[in-house]
Amino acid sequence: MINVSSIYKSFNGKDVLRGVDFNIQSGECVVVIGKSGSGKSVLLKHLLGLISPDSGFIKIDGLNLDELTYRELQRVRSKIGMVFQSGALFDSMNVYENLKIAIDRLTNLKQNQIDDRIEQCLDEVGMKETKLLMPSELSGGMKKRVGIARAISFKPDYLFYDEPTTGLDPIMSDTINKLIYKFNKKNKITTLVITHSMKTVFEIADRVLMLNNGKIYFNGSVNDIKNSKDVIISSFVNGKEILDLEYEKQ
Incomplete structure (x- = not known):
């Protein structure tokens, strides 16, 4: 199990993560989405123990990453398969x-x-x-x-994927999505996927997290995000800028 609690992180005075909270249950496939600059990559680095939060904590299997020795942290990392x-x-x-x-x-x-x-x-x-x-x-x-x-x-025990279908044609993207799904469901590997692809979200996710301005803006099911009327969520899901949506209303 992964427990992320009230993570704050800033660089050079700029807030990147602002109170991020979520859990990932054993065997679950959680997909993290969000616009470029929303904090997805920084969050992933925290989960790998590559950087430490300014406040808050991350626990993997009950162990606070920020309190571990280097050797203990390496033992935790040895449970994580990373797909770059x-x-x-x-x-x-x-x-x-x-x-x-x-x-x-x-x-x-x-x-x-x-x-x-x-x-x-x-x-x-x-x-x-x-x-x-x-x-x-x-x-x-x-x-x-x-x-x-x-x-x-x-x-x-865990698989983390960073933009697994970026730069791939639709057929290969579908192949990668099927592999992610297979290893999550067949092998029972707890899975976290960072992506911009809503097709990936719809095909593999048990739960979706949306980061917006460094905060968890949405945490729910695929059906919930598909049917959301929230303008920020629907603009991302449908690949439209908010300004475009406002123009269509006129």
Whole structure:
């Protein structure tokens, strides 16, 4: 379980997060949306323990991240699989080596077990034949899928995704959404997704959080956000600026 309580964060006198509160239950898939600059990336960095709040706290499995030693924080991070927007593969390593480095660092598996785990994870994302390819030989969608395979390779309790469908065509975006859904529901991995894509929201979310001006503006179900009459929410969901909506009313 993740508990975020009254998080405030400012940079150079500018408030970025202003009293953010929410919980993520075990096995839940929560999707965070919001305009650029609303605080999504800063929130994700807090959840990874990369930055500390000015006030408030974040607890993962009951542990306050800000009170942990470096070693204790690393143990918490070892429970989190992170899928980066770019895939974040090591350019000098092939696909097999990119997965192996995570497994070596975060498990005690023997070599034959590592080989089996890599085969299994690549098969799960439809990338079994790419094991010996270099990142430069992969398309953007292939890199994303390898990134997901690496994130699940050490069997984390949590999966965090940062803009998983950005830059992908509609077919590959749909593939990524299905993988996110599968690993959340089949593997029971508690999931947090940062995205601008409402299609992703509608396809995978158990619950939606909307950040606006550093605060949680909406916290509810997919149906609730679809049917909201709030002008800020509906403008984001429908991809329209508020000024455009005001013009249409005239």
